[in-house]
Amino acid sequence: MPEPEEFVSRSLDPRSLRGIAHPLRIQLLRSLRHHGPATASQLAERLGESSGATSYHLRQLAAHGFVEDDPTRGKGRERWWKPAHQGTSFGEELYKNPDPEVQGALDVVMHEVATIHTQELATWFATRRDWDESWYGAADMSDFTLHLPPEQLRELSAKLHELIDQYRVAADPEAPGAARVRMHLHAFPQHEE
Structure with missing residues (x-):
């Protein structure tokens, strides 16, 4: 089994938040994270954008440290x-x-991430019959209503993240039947109706 790659997450500050707060930039970064390295032209085709737009926004993402050149690929000017x-x-x-x-940049990022989560879930619904039946009971779409103060919600979220990290470290992409699994965790207060 290959050594799992260390998971590195970047914590945003006001400057980097403003640098990523654009719908296409969020889509570009998501595509690179999910599908691996690509050229601006490949990303344009995948996302239905012009290569000029993807090139510009990739350079902006690079200026803010979200993406970088992959020197192991490409020839010449590619x-x-x-x-x-x-x-x-x-x-x-x-x-x-x-x-x-x-606050405006935060709104853009949160809205785009929520939209991506909705799209991913809708794709699972639309394609679930394409998967082996063993995935039917393994996939989950649950919701829970708890009554917690903010400190307990922070504690619960931290414990869930720790548990997910344990599975990330132990993951074996070569295991029989293994597939990339997306998990969405949403926890937020809600007014009583």
């Missing part, structure tokens, strides 16, 4: 890109930042 990190996170200091630009 430029291949790869993600600089496997994940992105942001802490509560961004939620508390009073700058309207930061």
Whole structure:
């Protein structure tokens, strides 16, 4: 079994948050993380964009440290890109930042990530019959309603992240029947109706 690659996540600050807060940039980074290194032209075709737009936004992502050249690929002028990190996170200091630009950028990022999660779930629904039946009971779409103060929700989220990290470290992509599995974790307060 190959050694698992160390999972590196980048914590956003106000500058890097503004650098990624564009729908196409989020899609480009997602595509590189999920499908591996690619050229601007390949990404344009995959995402239904012009190569000029993907080139520009890849350069912007590079300027903010989200993507980098992949020197192991390409010949001549062909430029291949790869993600600089496997994940992105942001802490509560961004939620508390009073700058309207930061809040606007945070809104864009959160909305785009929620849209991606919805699309991924819809794709699973649409293609579930293409998968072996063993996946039917393994896949999960659950929701829970708890009554917790913020400190307990932080604790619960941290424990869930620790558990997921244990499976990430132990993952064997060569195991029989193994497939890439996406997990979405949403935890948020809700007003009583």
